Amino acid sequence: MTVQNPTIIYTLTDEAPLLATYSLLPIVKTFTQAAGIEVTQSDISVAARILAEFPDYLTETQRVPDNLAELGRLTQVSDTNIIKLPNISASMPQLKAAITELRAKGFAVPEYPENPQTDAEKQLLTRYAKVLGSAVNPVLREGNSDRRAPPAVKRYAQKNPHSMGKWSPASRTHVSFMRRGDFYSSEKSMTMDRNCDVRMELVMANGQVMRLKEKTSLLKDEIIDGMFMSKKALCAFYEEQLADAKETGIMLSLHVKATMMKVSHPIVFGHAVKVFFKDLFAKHGELFAQLGVNPNNGMSSVYEKIQSLPAEKRAEIEVDIQACYANQPEIAMVDSDKGITNLHAPNDVIVDASMPAMIRNGGKMWGVDGKLKDTKAVIPESTFARIYQEMINFCKTNGAFDPATMGSVPNVGLMAQQAEEYGSHDKTFEVPADGVARIVDDQGKVLMEQHVEAGDIWRMCQVKDAPIRDWVKLAVNRARQSNTPAVFWLDPYRPHEAELIKKVNLYLQDHDLTGVEIHIMSQMRAMRFTLERIVRGMDTISVTGNILRDYLTDLFPIMELGTSAKMLSIVPLMAGGSLFETGAGGSAPKHVQQLTGENHLRWDSLGEFLALAVSLEEVAIQTGSPRAKILATTLDLATGKLLDNRKSPSPRTGQLDTRGSHFYLAMYWAEALAAQTDDIELAAQFAPLAQALTANEQTIVAELNAVQGQAVDLGGYYYADPAKTAAVMRPSATFNAALAKVY
Numbered sequence: 001m002t003v004q005n006p007t008i009i010y011t012l013t014d015e016a017p018l019l020a021t022y023s024l025l026p027i028v029k030t031f032t033q034a035a036g037i038e039v040t041q042s043d044i045s046v047a048a049r050i051l052a053e054f055p056d057y058l059t060e061t062q063r064v065p066d067n068l069a070e071l072g073r074l075t076q077v078s079d080t081n082i083i084k085l086p087n088i089s090a091s092m093p094q095l096k097a098a099i100t101e102l103r104a105k106g107f108a109v110p111e112y113p114e115n116p117q118t119d120a121e122k123q124l125l126t127r128y129a130k131v132l133g134s135a136v137n138p139v140l141r142e143g144n145s146d147r148r149a150p151p152a153v154k155r156y157a158q159k160n161p162h163s164m165g166k167w168s169p170a171s172r173t174h175v176s177f178m179r180r181g182d183f184y185s186s187e188k189s190m191t192m193d194r195n196c197d198v199r200m201e202l203v204m205a206n207g208q209v210m211r212l213k214e215k216t217s218l219l220k221d222e223i224i225d226g227m228f229m230s231k232k233a234l235c236a237f238y239e240e241q242l243a244d245a246k247e248t249g250i251m252l253s254l255h256v257k258a259t260m261m262k263v264s265h266p267i268v269f270g271h272a273v274k275v276f277f278k279d280l281f282a283k284h285g286e287l288f289a290q291l292g293v294n295p296n297n298g299m300s301s302v303y304e305k306i307q308s309l310p311a312e313k314r315a316e317i318e319v320d321i322q323a324c325y326a327n328q329p330e331i332a333m334v335d336s337d338k339g340i341t342n343l344h345a346p347n348d349v350i351v352d353a354s355m356p357a358m359i360r361n362g363g364k365m366w367g368v369d370g371k372l373k374d375t376k377a378v379i380p381e382s383t384f385a386r387i388y389q390e391m392i393n394f395c396k397t398n399g400a401f402d403p404a405t406m407g408s409v410p411n412v413g414l415m416a417q418q419a420e421e422y423g424s425h426d427k428t429f430e431v432p433a434d435g436v437a438r439i440v441d442d443q444g445k446v447l448m449e450q451h452v453e454a455g456d457i458w459r460m461c462q463v464k465d466a467p468i469r470d471w472v473k474l475a476v477n478r479a480r481q482s483n484t485p486a487v488f489w490l491d492p493y494r495p496h497e498a499e500l501i502k503k504v505n506l507y508l509q510d511h512d513l514t515g516v517e518i519h520i521m522s523q524m525r526a527m528r529f530t531l532e533r534i535v536r537g538m539d540t541i542s543v544t545g546n547i548l549r550d551y552l553t554d555l556f557p558i559m560e561l562g563t564s565a566k567m568l569s570i571v572p573l574m575a576g577g578s579l580f581e582t583g584a585g586g587s588a589p590k591h592v593q594q595l596t597g598e599n600h601l602r603w604d605s606l607g608e609f610l611a612l613a614v615s616l617e618e619v620a621i622q623t624g625s626p627r628a629k630i631l632a633t634t635l636d637l638a639t640g641k642l643l644d645n646r647k648s649p650s651p652r653t654g655q656l657d658t659r660g661s662h663f664y665l666a667m668y669w670a671e672a673l674a675a676q677t678d679d680i681e682l683a684a685q686f687a688p689l690a691q692a693l694t695a696n697e698q699t700i701v702a703e704l705n706a707v708q709g710q711a712v713d714l715g716g717y718y719y720a721d722p723a724k725t726a727a728v729m730r731p732s733a734t735f736n737a738a739l740a741k742v743y
């Protein structure tokens with residue numbers, strides 16, 4: 001019988017994290033092989049996921065396995081150990097761009113059916129829906145989340161505080177959210193008293209019943225919610241905000257999460273586009289419809305589709321676009337040099353990262369003139385928008401946070417088994433006609449019903465009981481282990497959270513709470529409580545549902561550490577395995593621009609280093625391998641040294657970048673291995689590498705920095721050429737040769 005080596009699965013994803021992987025993974029493999037640990041790779045990039053979905057369109061040699069499905073299966077196996085880097089949750093424009101690139105490279109995957117008519121086209125749309133938006137994380141996150149800044153990282157940030165914009169009490173920046181007609185206002189929630197199947201249907205005015213979703217199987221004790229956002233209320237809200245911004249002379253910005261909330265938020269975004277460019281759509285609406293303009297894809301869709309028009313017509317439309325800008329309030333820019341506004345593409349402004357960046361900047365965003373300005377931050381859905389206003393109020397009163405002294409806010413997030421919004425994608429509908437939307441059980445009993453109008457967005461969310469119990473356990477354990485108060489951010493006035501509170505109170509009884517401080521507070525009170533502590537240097541664990549997990553794990557780290565890339569993100573899988581995410585941010589498309597333009601990558605892999613160390617520790621626990629333990633300990637030492645010696649990547653071209661930072665990690669790791677005395681053989685194996693890297697430090701750094709400054713070609717964006725990318729990401733012959741000599 002062959003004994004399988006312990007395996008860590010390292011995901012290949014997209015954009016900056018994938019580029020970083022080309023440099024880091026060969027280093028990691030060199031070290032782990034020594035301990036007999038295999039690091040295998042699994043490509044779950046958006047391109048690989050498209051190819052995996054369409055084997056019937058590809059030649060035999062072009063076909064790829066469905067890696068995501070396989071990883072999903074492995075999340076149910078007790079010794080699974082996955083390191084997951086951030087991946088693109090593709091908006092529709094990104095998905096279309098990836099398809100175009102693959103087709104140009106000879107992969108005959110079908111065109112994206114933008115306006116499906118036939119059954120075949122509708123089927124294609126269903127297949128592409130599996131790749132669209134947040135399609136990876138909900139599959140892999142079969143556990144709840146534990147995100148925190150490790151003590152060494154927090155200490156480093158306190159000793160080397162990043163810059164913070166100034167907050168003035170006179171700042172006009174504020175958050176605008178709907179006061180009626182949104183999901184919050186209409187939410188209903190209940191806990192199931194038995195296992196059953198439910199259907200989602202619309203009873204139209206003429207009595208006809210339209211089935212929207214035939215069957216969702218629910219378990220006893222599961223919580224379900226039904227809610228809708230009124231299109232009329234949303235559009236009226238946008239009108240009011242535009243009028244108010246215009247009248248009071250403040251810039252306006254829009255913050256949604258169209259990638260993760262992949263069905264509802266593109267529609268919410270699209271309405272903003274149509275209201276802002278009302279005159280344009282009034283004049284050219286018919287033509288736009290013929291051309292297939294989709295406002296949910298932003299103004300990028302208008303610019304793309306008018307390309308087919310004669311120059312004269314295009315010029316007329318351009319003038320009308322400019323007239324809208326002149327008539328409406330100033331809109332925040334994504335790239336003022338290129339004239340790209342907040343309404344250009346739904347993936348350009350993603351609320352979890354964009355709101356913290358604005359708050360860190362003293363409440364300012366970029367205006368059309370390239371200047372920083374106060375902004376009216378429009379976040380239509382009120383459920384969670386209020387937390388940002390609360391933080392803004394605090395900053396206006398107390399000034400900007402001080403990273404040198406502020407406390408820390410780790411998060412324990414409820415997300416397992418497609419909890420809450422993560423499981424809502426196939427249960428979210430743009431209502432086709434006025435009527436009553438209802439959830440009906442298998443005995444014909446109406447569980448919930450709501451009066452809706454055509455164009456409203458209606459959805460159902462669910463969260464199973466076992467994940468809630470696990471989440472409460474994780475929170476109590478974290479509170480005990482770190483001797484830190486834990487606050488459940490739950491609002492008793494929100495029906496879903498009122499149901500959750502009942503369960504939290506019940507499951508807290510499973511634990512001995514002596515000496516553990518636990519609170520349950522509404523979001524605004526929780527935010528205030530946390531901020532009052534944070535400015536006094538005290539830590540507070542936030543225990544939240546899925547959306548606040550997402551928001552808070554960018555918000556606090558960006559204030560505390562300057563970026564959420566430095567977070568330790570652990571997902572203890574409920575079936576016993578582990579998923580280690582790297583950082584809490586995304587795939588940083590701006591970094592790719594800098595690499596291709598100037599051959600400098602500023603991606604910070606600290607998240608990967610931290611994830612790898614805990615992943616190795618887990619291997620040691622699971623297999624009892626002393627070498628895995630030594631690798632983990634020495635990696636942590638190397639990471640600490642890298643921070644102390646400031647060998648993180650610089651954002652500036654010409655200075656140490658991601659590749660240089662990886663070199664230093666390798667050097668410090670080899671030194672730490674060579675210096676340890678628990679395993680002499682391992683020390684001897686790494687001593688020559690440590691020696692070679694220290695002796696050649698200057699040469700290697702010079703080789704790594706020398707390539708910078710010029711544009712490079714990776715042979716693709718979504719499907720880059722592996723050989724070209726490897727050559728770009730591993731440019732030091734001396735370093736490569738030293739690594740190759742370990743075996």
Ligand SMILES: NC(=O)C1=CN([C@@H]2O[C@H](COP(=O)(O)OP(=O)(O)OC[C@H]3O[C@@H](n4cnc5c(N)ncnc54)[C@H](OP(=O)(O)O)[C@@H]3O)[C@@H](O)[C@H]2O)C=CC1
Nearest residue numbers: 086087088089259350353565585586587588590602603604
């Ligand atoms: N876990 C996941 O899989 C996630 C995926 N995403 C996906 O990522 C993409 C981009 O999302 P976006 O909202 O722009 O957020 P990002 O977190 O990718 O980018 C925002 C900014 O954060 C900084 N940043 C993030 N990570 C790092 C890092 N490791 N090192 C240095 N700086 C970092 C960069 O700042 P600067 O430019 O100043 O250097 C970057 O421009 C989208 O496709 C989104 O769907 C988003 C969140 C999580």
Ligand SMILES: O=C(O)CCC(=O)C(=O)O
Nearest residue numbers: 089134137259260550584
């Ligand atoms: O799943 C996604 O699309 C984004 C997830 C995310 O932003 C997060 O987990 O912080």
Ligand SMILES: [Mg+2]
Nearest residue numbers: 352550554584
């Ligand atoms: Mg996030």
